[in-house]
Amino acid sequence: MKQYFKQGATVLTLLSASIGLTHADADVGQLQQQVSQLEQSLKQLKTQLAQIQNQNEAVTEATTADEAELSADAETESDDDQSFVTRAELQGLQSDLENYKYQVQRDRDTKTALSTRQLLINGVVQAKASYIDEAQRTPPTGTNTGMAVQDRHSSFDLGAVQIGFIGNLYKDYEEGKNLDFNLRFGTSPQTGTNNSYLNLLDAQLTYHVLPTLSADTGRLSVTLGQQLLPFGQEVQATEDLKPTINNALFSLPGLGYGLALREVGLIVRGDALPTVDYGYNYRSPMISYAFGLVNGNGANKSDDNDDKNFIGRLRYTLPAEYNSWLRELSFGLSWYQGKSNLFEIDGTSAAFAGKGDVLRKGFDIYYNHHPFGVTYEYVQGEDDTYISQTAQTYKRESESHTGTLFWNFGEQFVKGFRNQGRYDDWWPKSYQAFYRYDTIDRDKNLADQTVDIHSLGLNAFFAETTKFQINLNHVNNDITNKSYNELVAQFQYGF
């Protein structure tokens, strides 16, 4: 374009000069000579213009500092016969652009979910069917028939049904010290009622204290609100990552310690000394830790006393590069300590009877080396329980072991492999076979307080967020003196 301007300017200058000359008081011969020169110049310009048009020569403006080095690129452009567009093509492009803008605006107005801040909506649904070879029977209590179950062997149920909202409240572009939120609701079948309430599960705010942009540095974040406890492995695993349909006994309320229930509090999480293997896009911190204070009273409740419970976890991962047999081998220690209210129950009335100690100690091993992995968790519990005004508080001591061995067939468990460019909605079909041994002794000082579950299962992953699970559980319950087998099939999808 610059050359066009130069040529135009030259022509105009020459024309101006010629106009001036007509008014000049010069002799005719001189004028004729000048006109002849002008004609010659015009002819040259026309020739150049024709050459330019014939060759479709593109002209670029060298905008770089190192013009000599980059001039080759500009010259190449001049060889390209696709540098110009016609007016019709340009109008077509403008029209497409306007139509696109209109469509985007209209869809935004009428068909788009909006939020004030960045938001990702996600969820999990589990639909399952089960068969138990031991009839389940719960007789009515008084006139209350809601809890009654009459000789049931089979059932259809919904497992976890959850919907979550995660997003960002403040994004730090400089260092990645972001402020994030997580809101999650979930429901599960309520025994003896047809109400299935949507309960608040997670409601938390997380601030990343240390920069998160570089993989080479440690992380540190503070989370305030209702959240999962950083205790062991299974408690922190989300539904989509758990191999088994039923959760480990120790994590559940009732027989276990209820550690999988959320609590409200403030927890600091972080890691240090990461091994970063950029050749594999792999990051593994040698030390990861979490500690904090929580109510100790479960989810969706205010604290029931002034004592706050302490939660702490320290995990050591062997500093191994990706292509090492020692990759993903870690050892963890978890600690949960606090106090709970004790009550003296007399008939239909209850009174405060002081506070009792609650202690959970955990040790876990994790080794995940595709195609197989092994996990083991040991949890020891101590709970003070009230007996009577005269007797001492009884310390109930319990313990649990949970071991899982799994073997993967397929590629979906390799992060880099499943992230591919494909034309269709491709996903590597994968299968995971596992065996789990889960046991808990509710009171080590008493006999027949043990429940064992052996589970053999297969998970089939046939789409990005969808899996089919089948588990065969053998339950040996010394507390009820019953042994039975249970077959559970579950279809889980996420979005």
Add this chain to the structure above:
Amino acid sequence: MFKWSKVLFAGLLSTATLVPAVQSFAAEAKPTVIRLASPLVGSGSRPVGYGNFYSTTQTLGLLEKEFQKDGIKVQWNNFKGAGPAINESYANGLVDITWLGDLPALIGKASRLDTKLILAGGTHDNTYLVVAPGSSAKSWADLKGKRIGFFRGTSVHLALNQIIKKHGLTEKDFRFVNVDGPVGYSALASGDLDALFTNQSIFPVTDRGVAKLIYSSKKEPAQYQSSGYILVNSKFEQKYPEVVQRVVNVLVKQAAWDSNPANKTELFKIWSKSGLSYNTFVRANDGVDLKRHSAPILDAFNVAVIKKKLKAGQDLKLIRGNIDVDSWIEPKYVNNALKTLNLQNYWKPLNANGQ
């Protein structure tokens, strides 16, 4: 009942152990599938690479044609995670033959990935430094203390560290941010990055006026430029040498076609099926000797470049460990292919100095 559980447990263990054992002892003459991988992905996640004869072969479906009569399936995997994702897949035994950029190939081998280097897959590829159109930066020095994006672990990483070293600078002089291509373009456009160091895929972005080119590696020595190699899983190579030879034959034949200047227009059109414009390849290959670029031979020059890159990567602490380059390279397949295709004199072997 506990016995019942033991039986179950033993059954699972036996199954888990036997399945891979049966697989490994099945000495078949031909594989059922050849798993190929490329770190190149086209626009819109389309599985179409560009810029080398390996990608041309994929786009033209030549290996599928070669093995169709044998009933051997050819599976292409184009990884968005680029070279690191291929290394990850090698480590887990999920790929057989791949194209891999210089740095990830060297890192993988140095960390004991059991691979053989059987072909040069394209040399003299260039890297580019771009800034936002309104930036006043005109050189590396002008960007001191600024945020520069690039994709760590890829061949661009090694080129970057060598080039800044040549300019008397180190990583500490900049604030490097790990980004892949599309993220880098948008970050540059939004001002979250001051500059971006990347490969030829930047040209459509400069054409849109989102970025301004201030540096190209075209005038740099070969070791500062990027190169790629064809690797094969050693177990696959030992088990199916004939299949590997046939794959190499197809690739070398295509390399010869890519090398022919008469095919340049057609070649760039094939590469532009990736979604990058035709003009991208015109500009990226201007001043580049396509015949030398596509030469698959493992001559003294190409071997010397690999060794120089290894040394540079080790000096810059990007590569841990060492590699016996001479034993890593297995030239017999390319040499056989040259004889079979009567191409012994097509590419002139160069000495270590490039003469």
